Amino acid sequence: MSQPPPVRSTGSPPVRPDASMSLLTNVMEHSLDDGYAEASARRAESGGLPKTLRARLGLAAGLVLAAAVVTVGAAEARVSAPVLAKERVELIDRVEAQTESVDDLERTVESLRADVQERQRKALSEDGGGHADLTGLLAGATPVEGPGVKLVVDDAKDTAQGGDGPRESSGFSDTGRVRDRDMQRVVNGLWESGAEAVAINGQRLTALSAIRAAGDAILVDNRPLVPPYTVLAVGDGDKLSTAFQDSADGQYLHALQESFGIRTRISAEESVRLPAAPSLIVRTAEPETDAAAQGGGQDAAETEKGTS
Numbered sequence: 103m104s105q106p107p108p109v110r111s112t113g114s115p116p117v118r119p120d121a122s123m124s125l126l127t128n129v130m131e132h133s134l135d136d137g138y139a140e141a142s143a144r145r146a147e148s149g150g151l152p153k154t155l156r157a158r159l160g161l162a163a164g165l166v167l168a169a170a171v172v173t174v175g176a177a178e179a180r181v182s183a184p185v186l187a188k189e190r191v192e193l194i195d196r197v198e199a200q201t202e203s204v205d206d207l208e209r210t211v212e213s214l215r216a217d218v219q220e221r222q223r224k225a226l227s228e229d230g231g232g233h234a235d236l237t238g239l240l241a242g243a244t245p246v247e248g249p250g251v252k253l254v255v256d257d258a259k260d261t262a263q264g265g266d267g268p269r270e271s272s273g274f275s276d277t278g279r280v281r282d283r284d285m286q287r288v289v290n291g292l293w294e295s296g297a298e299a300v301a302i303n304g305q306r307l308t309a310l311s312a313i314r315a316a317g318d319a320i321l322v323d324n325r326p327l328v329p330p331y332t333v334l335a336v337g338d339g340d341k342l343s344t345a346f347q348d349s350a351d352g353q354y355l356h357a358l359q360e361s362f363g364i365r366t367r368i369s370a371e372e373s374v375r376l377p378a379a380p381s382l383i384v385r386t387a388e389p390e391t392d393a394a395a396q397g398g399g400q401d402a403a404e405t406e407k408g409t410s
Contacts, residue, residue, distance in 0.1 A: 148193050208380065215378065219244060242379035244309035246299045249339045250374040251346070255280055255288060255355070256330035258363030278362045280329060284317035284355070285322075288333060289313065291351025296342050297335035303327045306379040323380070330365075339370030 258278030289307060292300055300307045305322045312323060319326045335342060346352045347368065358364045 123262060139161050196290050211380070212378070215243070220407070223394075242299070242306045245376060245378045246336055247373060247375040248298075248336045250334060250336040250371055251286065251292075251298070251339055251343045252369050252371050252374065253292070253333040253346075254330050254365075254367045255285070256365040258365065260363065278332060279318065280320070280364060282320050284307065284329060284358065284364075285320060285333075286313050287354055291349050291355075292333065292335045292342070294351070295345035295349055297336075297337045297395060299336040301334050301376040303332055305379055306321050308379050322330045334371075334374045334376055336376060338373060340374070343368055 126355075142199060203406075257280055285302065289300055289302070302322050303312075305311075305325060305327070307322070314321045316326070320331070321327070328379075355364075355366055359366050
């Protein structure tokens with residue numbers, strides 16, 4: 103008698119590879135929350151527009167108001183644009199007019215200064231004229247011309263350079279930029295090296311001159327300067343150049359060049375011309391006594407005799 107074939111067990115169904123990632127699977131299969139899906143479906147069924155007449159009128163009124171606001175803003179901008187342009191042109195004209203006025207006043211000051219100097223020379227021609235000329239020269243009241251040096255100091259090509267150097271603090275954001283205290287040391291070094299008169303970018307320096315900073319700009323007697331800074335100094339050109347480069351301030355400038363890339367160039371010149379200081383302030387004035395006048399005249403005579 104034949105026996106029925108044995109019943110084979112089919113076994114358990116295979117396990118899904120992503121069974122251990124049920125949370126990720128649920129997120130991927132149901133990317134939108136059920137509540138959001140239902141709200142989106144209701145909005146699609148309703149068409150997204152208000153049903154009642156009042157709601158539609160409110161929507162229309164809102165759109166009209168928004169369009170009116172945009173139109174008024176555009177109209178005001180179109181109307182104000184020519185006004186702003188006109189005001190800008192008027193401001194530029196005023197600045198140019200004031201600049202011309204300042205130039206005219208400076209020329210007038212120069213003319214009056216020359217007239218005063220000529221009158222002083224005539225009044226003091228008999229006694230003390232040489233001292234008056236020397237005092238005016240040292241005070242920066244008269245222009246001066248003679249041999250000297252020309253020193254050009256300019257910012258580094260890449261003013262964002264960094265590195266260790268002789269500066270104690272950052273100050274300006276760019277360490278490759280020339281600062282006010284750098285120019286102070288340059289000028290003091292030239293005076294100490296034997297310069298008789300100094301000017302920066304045409305600005306004559308006196309004993310009362312100030313070199314300061316306003317933001318990133320360098321001010322000389324409250325007048326802003328722009329790089330490159332051209333420093334002219336009257337004196338023995340070769341000796342003055344050598345003495346300055348060997349001085350502590352000259353070495354400081356060389357260290358700035360090596361550390362921060364500040365560009366410098368110095369040369370001896372056969373002739374440099376420095377203008378007079380734009381403004382001088384007389385704080386004290388005392389008349390010369392007879393004894394001082396006689397002594398001054400005697401000293402002048404002895405000096406003249408010794409140098410003849």
